[in-house]
Amino acid sequence: MTDLKQIDWVPLGLIIGMALLALPLVGDPAAWLTLTAAGLAMGMMIFVMSSGLTLVFGLMDVINFGHGVFISIGAYVALLVFVPLAAWGAADSLVLNLSLVGLAILVATAATGALGYAFERVVIRPVYGQHLKQILITTGGLIVAEQLIHALWGANPIPLRLPETLRGSFLIGDAAVERFRVFAIVLGLAVFAAMYIGLNRTRIGLLIRAGVENREMVEALGYDIRKIFIGVFVAGSALAGLGGVLWALYRQILVASMGMEMMVLIFIAIIIGGLGSVGGCFAGSILLALLANYTGFLMPKLAPVSNILLMLAILVWRPQGLYPVAKR
Amino acid sequence: MTTALLSLSGVHTHVGRYHILHGVDLVVPAGGVTMLLGRNGAGKTSTLRTIMGLWRASAGRVTLSGEDVTQRPTPAIARSGLAYVPENMSIFADLTVRENLVLAARSGEIDAERLRWVFGLFPALEKFFQLAAGALSGGQKQMLAIARAIIEPRTLYLVDEPTKGLAPAIVANMISAFRELKASGATILLVEQNFAAAKALGDTVAVMDDGRIVHAGAMGELAEDVDLQHRLLGLSLDRHQ
Ligand SMILES: Nc1ncnc2c1ncn2[C@@H]1O[C@H](COP(=O)(O)OP(=O)(O)O)[C@@H](O)[C@H]1O
């Protein structure tokens, strides 16, 4: 475990600095708090959706354009819990509401994890080491899966109602912070903490970090990197499924392309974070979402390109991303 | 006559379109240090990579204690008792010194006594035990790469140019570490460009050129025969002596 002195705090300082800089620019502290909470919640959701992808790329150089489909599938599978148990969501009981969401997450992650296992065997394994084929075949897998969703759930958007106690807002002074956003922030932080501890304190986590740096050497030490990779792919797919449930609750309407729509943001987050770095993906996701919110408020005309500008600025500053992974 | 621990017979290796090893025959007897010498580009690194299964032999056989390991995947070869220190060291820079060693200990835990022994060989590693390995100096990284190979006893250690680019004091430290490893009864296949180091450590020697073994024998013989050295190793001698 690297001690705290060795952690690079600059990117985190950048996030805090940006938030503080936005305060006088936004002017109204209540509006600033609302924007910041919304940005953090969005950032956490992007992080949950993208953290698996960055490890998948870092470990095996596998470019998976199909990742977004696991987000959609996670959302749709959650319907299998949300619809029949709608009464749990309608009840004004935090315990019932959270049980419902917890159960939906459990079922969605189990399904996307299992699908990830099959996807790795059938789609990814034949194209190890061949980037162009990976892009083509994973995009193909994505199209097939989206059509499958249409076939199973129909082509029309499906509304999803937020459980009762997650609706509405907390009032903090004059600021309104949506309850669901607080929920998303807490869940995102929990996922980050679990991944951080898993990667830093467990043997399998050590092997993953070592493999991201140099998979050949991990094999020369006697470990089968393919097995580790399958585990990471399954976990990454399950995380995408979890992200899909959150994303569905946030949008409150499901469409088959909802995962794919996120892929541009997800790719930007893992690139500015540093490919293969979970910490970088976390910092990158939050930076991205906060900036989008602040520019949306301050300079709406600039908002559509704020992501790209952020990516350019970060890559000029640190060409390998916020937390570069030492490679071979 | 000692028994062969590792033997290569007629090993060819292709990397992409390139034909790199052209029928390597090499025997590493159990116990002691076998030096693998040869000018740059002779094929020494490629030979070690082929033994480890990082590159597949396209023809020929690699046997370890009589068992054919030619087609085994790298992790299986490692688990049959091989430790590998690559030419570029390949330490995990983002991991601490401790984490690098923990991973190398396949039992999952570092044996305390063995660790003390390693610290005795390379005191710097004890000092920087909790530091990210990427922050070490070049010499310390090399020490870590070797420590990672010897943190648990292995049947055979493959070590690729451990003294390359290091200051003389550190080279001396390396040589005495390998002496001690050898004294523990280990078998080592050691690639070296530094002929003085080779003389100091080697029991037997094989010289490569152009993807083949062109000489094999006792180290003492080669050490005494200056003409032979010149013929086999050419210019590389003048640089190092
Ligand atoms: N990845 C590679 N692709 C193609 N040729 C290579 C590669 N690595 C080494 N070679 C070639 O193989 C030959 C042997 O290289 P190497 O085994 O590294 O020699 P040595 O370790 O004795 O200096 C050289 O001619 C080198 O150029």
Ligand SMILES: [Mg+2]
């Ligand atoms: Mg070499």
